Every structure is written in C-alpha cells, then in structure tokens.
Amino acid sequence: MIYYLKHNAIDKNLWDDCIKQSHNRRVxxxxxxxxxxxxxxxxxxxxxxxxxxxxxxxxxxAISYLYQPYFxxxxxxxxxxxxxxxxxxxxxxxxPKKYRFVEIHLNEQNNFTFSAGxxxxxxxxxxxxxxxxxxxxxxxAQNTRRNLRKATEMGVSLSRVxxxxxxxxxxxxxxxxxxxxxxxxxxxxxxxxxxYGLAHKMGCIRGACSDQGLLSASAFFLFDHERVYLLFAAxxxxxxxxxxxxxxxxxxxSEHAGKSLKLDFEGGNDPxxxxxxxxxxxxxxxxxxxxxxRLPMIAGKALYFARKLRQ
Numbered sequence: 001m002i003y004y005l006k007h008n009a010i011d012k013n014l015w016d017d018c019i020k021q022s023h024n025r026r027v028x029x030x031x032x033x034x035x036x037x038x039x040x041x042x043x044x045x046x047x048x049x050x051x052x053x054x055x056x057x058x059x060x061x062a063i064s065y066l067y068q069p070y071f072x073x074x075x076x077x078x079x080x081x082x083x084x085x086x087x088x089x090x091x092x093x094x095x096p097k098k099y100r101f102v103e104i105h106l107n108e109q110n111n112f113t114f115s116a117g118x119x120x121x122x123x124x125x126x127x128x129x130x131x132x133x134x135x136x137x138x139x140x141a142q143n144t145r146r147n148l149r150k151a152t153e154m155g156v157s158l159s160r161v162x163x164x165x166x167x168x169x170x171x172x173x174x175x176x177x178x179x180x181x182x183x184x185x186x187x188x189x190x191x192x193x194x195x196y197g198l199a200h201k202m203g204c205i206r207g208a209c210s211d212q213g214l215l216s217a218s219a220f221f222l223f224d225h226e227r228v229y230l231l232f233a234a235x236x237x238x239x240x241x242x243x244x245x246x247x248x249x250x251x252x253x254s255e256h257a258g259k260s261l262k263l264d265f266e267g268g269n270d271p272x273x274x275x276x277x278x279x280x281x282x283x284x285x286x287x288x289x290x291x292x293x294r295l296p297m298i299a300g301k302a303l304y305f306a307r308k309l310r311q
Contacts, residue, residue, distance in 0.1 A: 139281025
C-alpha cells in the first residue's frame with residue numbers, strides 16, 4: 001500500500017536507507033539534499049519504505065503544485081527492488097489531488113504509461129570512468145583535443161579551488177547574467193549543497209586559471225557511491241579562447257580513470273551542452289518527465305498559470 005506522508009511524518013533514517021540500497025539511487029533523493037533544495041518536501045511511501053517517491057511541492061496564489069527543484073535532475077520512484085511500470089503508475093496515481101499542477105522529472109528506470117498527463121523525454125549524458133585514461137582519451141572529439149592543446153599553449157593551470165564563493169560568483173558574473181532564471185535564493189541553495197558536500201568529504205571543487213592567474217573555469221563534483229555528478233560549473237569569457245573548462249574536465253578524468261565510477265554530466269537537452277559532453281565520449285541516457293494539469297480553467301489560462309507556477 002502507498003501512503004502519503006507530510007514532511008514531519010517521514011522517517012528520514014528509513015528513507016535514506018531505501019535510497020542508499022536502491023539500484024537506481026540518485027543523490028538528489030537523499031533527505032539531506034531534499035531538505036536543502038525543497039524545505040518541507042513530502043513523500044509517497046510504499047509499505048515499510050520498500051519504495052519511495054519524493055513530493056517536491058510549493059504553493060502560489062493558494063494553488064499547491066509539484067515542481068522539479070533546481071539542481072535536482074531526476075527524482076521519481078526509488079527502491080532496492082526492481083521497479084515495475086505498474087508500480088510507477090500507482091505512485092503517479094497516488095499523488096495527492098491537492099497538487100493541482102504537476103511538472104516533475106522521474107529517473108531513467110521509471111517506465112510508466114500514465115495517460116492523464118503529458119510525458120516528455122529528457123536527455124542526460126554519462127561517461128563510464130572504469131577504462132584507463134589512455135582508453136578514455138580515444139573517445140575525445142577532435143575539437144576537445146584542439147582545446148586541450150590550446151590550454152597548454154596558453155599557459156592554463158589547474159588549481160584546487162576550495163572556496164565555494166569563487167565558483168558561485170564566477171557563474172553569477174558570467175552565465176548567470178544571461179540565464180536569468182536563478183535568483184539569490186537559488187544561489188544560496190547551491191552554496192548550501194556545495195558546502196554540505198565539502199564538509200562531509202563527498203565533493204571537491206576544481207579550478208583552471210589563465211596564465212595571469214585569474215580563475216577561468218571552475219566546477220563542483222559531488223560523489224555518491226559509484227556515481228560522481230558534475231553538479232555546478234562556471235567559466236569566464238576567456239575560457240572560450242583558452243580551453244580552460246576542457247582542461248579542467250580532462251584532468252578530472254585523468255585523476256579518476258580506471259575506477260568503478262560513472263561521471264554524470266547532469267543534462268543535455270541544451271544542444272550546445274550536449275555536444276560538449278559528447279566531446280569527452282559521454283553517451284546519451286534518456287529519462288522521463290511528466291506534466292499533469294488539474295487546474296479548472298480553459299486551456300489558455302491553464303497554460304498561463306502553469307508557466308507562472310514554475311519555480
């Protein structure tokens with residue numbers, strides 16, 4: 001039986017045990033991560049936490065809705081046991097009716113045939129790091145090789161950046177100004193996630209500096225079991241010319257090649273990012289997203305509110 005639990009009724013020890021043992025585990029589903037990106041999250045739980053489904057909700061204009069929090073690529077059903085299509089359908093049907101609009105991402109192992117919503121296919125990119133470095137390099141695109149030579153010729157150097165603010169500021173001052181979707185609260189959330197990862201020795205920040213010693217590119221990598229996430233990355237304008245981000249990723253791969261790890265590049269629906277990830281040999285891995293509209297309005301107004309409700 002599937003139970004709906006409000007936040008204060010969730011046994012986080014049992015929850016985290018379920019996530020830890022899940023064959024489709026994702027770091028985003030741990031209670032500590034959900035607490036940071038969606039305080040007050042709720043849940044659907046089957047039996048004695050044998051399968052769990054986080055509900056990341058919010059309320060605007062007295063309308064409760066589910067959304068995909070920033071910095072969480074995939075959620076959905078998690079279980080130590082094989083997850084069936086029938087089971088996923090049951091969880092989706094069990095989403096409380098109080099949520100009038102739902103727009104969430106499930107994970108790659110969540111197949112379903114829910115007919116009352118709109119389903120889309122999203123793309124992630126992953127790279128198996130178990131081959132030795134010399135084998136990984138054979139999967140590099142010619143453009144990646146050119147940029148690595150350029151980085152060497154232009155004197156780009158690697159540094160072990162440890163300050164969270166350096167990375168976040170680099171993003172805000174460059175891509176953040178053009179991106180426009182993230183606000184100060186989102187940046188504080190990312191700072192909290194990075195700092196948690198660093199404090200619990202689950203993550204590391206890497207940086208690449210220009211020949212003048214200025215930070216050109218930086219990235220935060222978050223480790224969980226046999227998966228490492230490129231969770232947050234930023235580069236300055238000169239990185240397009242000096243190949244700093246290419247060198248940063250290449251050196252990270254050289255450090256971890258030959259290990260039982262999978263590098264999760266986190267994303268790929270953006271064609272430009274997809275090409276960048278593929279240039280290191282990453283493969284496309286699809287996962288589903290679902291939208292359910294229970295708003296009692298004509299189609300045009302419902303779509304308007306649906307867009308406004310997105311966080």
